[in-house]
Amino acid sequence: MPNVLVLNASYEPLGVVPVRRALILLLHDKAVSLEDSGLLMRSSSTQIPAPSVVRLKRFVRIPYRANVPLTRRALFARDGGRCAYCGGVATSVDHVIPRSRGGAHAWENVVAACRRCNHVKADRHVAELGWRLRHQPAPPSGLAWRIIGTGHRDPRWLPYLRPYGVGEEAPVVECR
Incomplete structure (x- = not known):
């Protein structure tokens, strides 16, 4: 149905x-x-x-509900299903500041990424690779x-x- x-x-x-x-x-x-x-x-x-x-x-x-729950589906919807680094088709979730280096699992630190970019980035900061984010991650807003x-x-x-x-x-x- x-x-x-x-x-x-x-x-x-x-x-x-x-x-x-x-x-x-x-x-x-x-x-x-x-x-x-x-x-x-x-x-x-x-x-x-x-x-x-x-x-x-x-x-x-x-x-009024200020926060939107962070789910994989909502993350891919926020990023349009595109990699935050290269713009390719996103298949995985990546932490901009890796969790092993103190990064939080929050809207401001999580982006959708393609498999290749996620593998190359691994456990490093974006600045270490000389990469730039296509957009700054932020929590989605709106009903x-x-x-x-x-x-x-x-x-x-x-x-x-x-x-x-x-x-x-x-x-x-x-x-x-």
């Missing part, structure tokens, strides 16, 4: 729910379907197009990171997530 993006009445992303929960919101007149997934949900007397994006009719207040961190992505969701800084891809560069 597909998952459905739920937006607040103000079009802010709230979360991802199963299609069954989204249909219940629609049938109880608590939400409006903005995008259809192309599937039809049938009962004995009716059929309803399964939604891909729904918007709540009433505004729901959400408590949409709660959705991207879940790993559920649908291309129909991008127009609703772009105002919150999600969906811009880094240019593809071959690894050296």
Whole structure:
């Protein structure tokens, strides 16, 4: 079963729910379907197009969460799936300041890296190799990171997530 993006009445992303929960919101007149997934949900007397994006009719207040959990999936989403050193396709996680040299496992010290760069860098500082980071690592911000961190992505969701800084891809560069 597909998952459905739920937006607040103000079009802010709230979360991802199963299609069954989204249909219940629609049938109880608590939400409006903005995008259809192309599937039809049938009962004995009716059929309803399964939604891909729904918007709540009433505004729901959400408590502010300052920190986004550091997960591999969220890290690759933040870095656009690209190596922080060469811009190639990232396949591993690297600590800018190695943990063996006192580096923390935190957003400010962790980047996505390709296998070759991670192997060459090994247990050294970036400055020792004369390398530069393509961007300074920082914790992601914005409401949409709660959705991207879940790993559920649908291309129909991008127009609703772009105002919150999600969906811009880094240019593809071959690894050296």
